[in-house]
Amino acid sequence: MMRLNRRQLLKTGAACGLTATLSGCSLLPRRAGDRPEQYTGAVGLPDGSFGVSAIDRTGQPLWQSPIATRGHSGCNRPGGQEVLFFERRPGWHFYVFDSITGARRHTIKADAGEHFVGHGVFSPDGRWLYATASRYEQGEGIITVYDAGDNYRRADTFELKGIGPHQLTLHPDGDTLVIGLGGILTHPDYDRIKLNLDTMDPALILLNRRTGKIMGRFRPTHRQQSIRHVDVSASGKIHVAYQYQGPLHETPPLLATLESGQLREYRFDNDIQTSLANYIASVIAHPENDLVAAASPVGGTAIVFDGNTGELLARAAITDCAGVQALAGGDFLISSGKGQLVRLGADNQPHELASLPVYWDHHLV
């Protein structure tokens, strides 16, 4: 037992020995958009537990709130003091926190026969929450609608007529939900097994949030290009990111823009494509300019490219990077499962801002 204890001790000691360090500058840059002074993300902790953590611009934790299982992404409620986080797929709950104190205000359980998949977005007035979900016995992708003004009462359901929705966001027109439909069938009884790789039908879906009507469905060139992540620029340009389900030595495009009713796919040179490892975990269009950033934890690579031309502008090797945030001033913040926060912009001068003793889980909000 002596050896076992020593090993555990070594592991714990190494983890706890870390403290928040900010290097290069004393403050994290402000975020672009709402709540510029705070970053919130799901985290894994060195002891194996999970939580949601908010930090301020000095990199110091504002609060950390435990959750029972691994989280994924979340969203800030406009006009209020709430931030939501969803459990990792298959997610049986989402949690509503006081964004200032971290106190948990609500725990909302998925309806029977449904599970969440990790993402949600609010209407501009902060009343309606739209969350991607799966009706898992039937394998049907849906948008679940909750009334945040009425304690997150389930208010409506929109059918996606497809399998495996993941991220969704709201178009600047205020009405159109932009939804990444991965096309991959899973079932909670079967772990995360992909049950239909031969018959996948991924798509980018545009859906009117007031009527639930599907306004457009756009397919990638290859049916194994699973569309998971989406973002929209301030001017309304829609960007999508794929996770390719074919073999690793095939390196098809992983990023695309909706143009003239078609997905225009960007393939970078072989070196970049290989370094993205057929897997993009986040794509973010900067609200202040035409830049787009994407991160691949599998390839340990983050890139910035021109969202109009597809020209590659910056590339950084960041181990286990997954989260991307737009920073005020035009750059991006990349977060990693190693606790790093790295600034990356068009100048291609990646700069590590902080290293924190948490594993940032995918998306910062």
Added chain:
Amino acid sequence: MKPLFRTLGISVAALTISTAAAAKTDINQQVRAVWHQDIEAGYQNLAKQTRALAEQADSWCQEPDALNRDSVDQLWLDSFRAWQAVRFVNFGPIETDNRAWQFQFWPDPKNLIARKARYLLTSDQAPTAETIADSGVAVQGFPMAEYLLFDEQLNSTDRALPAQRTCRALVLVAGHIADNSAQQLQDWQSFEDNYVANEQYRDTTIKAGMAALEILEERRLAQPMGLRGTGKRSVYTADAWRSGQSLAAVEATVRGLQEHFLPALVLLLEGSDQPELAGRIEQQFAEVLENFPAMRTPMAPLLASDEAFARLQGLYVDISQLTTLVNDQATVALGVVRGFNSSDGD
């Protein structure tokens, strides 16, 4: 051997004329050629053992009185061990049609194996090869065959083997496993050029070994030992508990890693700036395996008393140390990271 010699020949020629970077690429290609060949040997054994199981199950079911049931049980175990030896390979053709899951659906917290077995054995229509092909991964692999051969509850009923319907299911499932094994061997052979030529398969292979060790330590040992989660000891969270072969399967996985993963890893480490790690890891594999054959025993009795449990802890500590050496130290030396997000899949 042919591919290894071929790449070695190329690398010698290249070394005389090229930069250090090109030489490194060639060394990595040689290493992948070794890996490809070592893993192929594992798949060859799997194909051989599973075919023998399918044939023996068929023969015995036709003449249960004349032939020995034990030979079927033993061939299931030999086949299952052959699978454990290559179970770490989680990339390449094994991903086709969820083949890895077809071989072994696990973990099974909802006991789908038993539920699906009841359906196979009691539905109006007797199962056919198509039934097996269409019924999902819980029906198609070693755990279902194990259920039919070893499940105590089933064996106490008149549906126990060699009951006709149960025999039919066993022959079909064993046939499915054998067909998949043959296909996997063939596909692995076809995969050679892409595997050897593509640099990213170096890290992919190392990560596969890391993941296998982590699953071994955390899910196949710590979890049933009650060292994680609820803290309750439960053999039902281990694999192969119905046959009492959870620990024999652990041994087979470790031996498989030693035979099909370690040799090429050692080559890489010897060329790294921490060459001494190679010997330490080889030594630690030997230490883990010193627990056997004494530990080829059902896990359940070892969970039942603290005295017996100490034996299990000894094995667990040895495996933990092996995992630390490979997953924490060797990977730093080789610059490989299996991250929190990179192994997530969303």
